[in-house]
Amino acid sequence: MTATRRFAMIFGIVFLLVGAAGFIPGITQPHSHPDVRVTAGLGAVLGLFAVNVLHNLAHLLFGVWGLVASKSDSASRSYGKAVAVAYGLLLVLGLIPAMNLHTLFGLVPLYGHDVWLHAGLAAVGAYFGFIREQEVPLERSRV
Template sequence: MNTRTFALVWGILFLLAGASGFIPGLWHPAPAHYPELAVDSFYGDAMRLFPVNILHNIVHLLFGVWGLLAYKSLSASKNYARIVAISYGLLIVLGLIPATNTLFGLVPIFGNDVWLHVILAVPAAYFGFVHRDAVISDRR
């Protein structure tokens, strides 16, 4: 896989993740033991696994659209991968700290979201900072 394909695949995955928080049957109301949020619209579990709310879903949709747009060029894809890696790396840390695992009452980033963010951040770090794409030139 190259970095452009990574951006396309991650864009599609983020769009699916964002949509899953709005689709009845894939979204389930928050259990009673979940912490209170200031923004509780669509607060619950996507696919009965991942705590989400409307802001969380919107962020996933935005990262999805950005991934599709970044697919157009190698440099945009590389920047996308780097921002995903840094953003989701930060969310991993914040999700592990009880005082910040709801992003100050705005977005749930606890529970299964933490390991999902690891799965999103690690490949993004590879494609953003390590992987070198072969550049094909038409010059002779």
């Protein structure tokens, strides 16, 4: 398995775990914000990362997508590109409180600790999607 496919698999698993964690009381602490209109499931995972039901569903979607993409090198690279672009955009939106862009018009909380997390996700996605050269997988030797 190439490193790019491994990236897609690991991101897929982590996104699935984070998406599920957002629905678990205790892992997700109560949280409120006046600009978030979709309050279903509104909380903070580990008391740090603001989420709601739409945010959790987006994590689950990226998780499933990552696992499916990990089946091929080209799909994994495309997934990396999509993660870079999507989370780069979410990073920028999370920095702009004007017009409620930091909550995606009240739909999804993108502010606070989510900003630096989205920056990291975008950077890793950009590396595997745009920067890392395609590689030839090493065949396992048979004894």
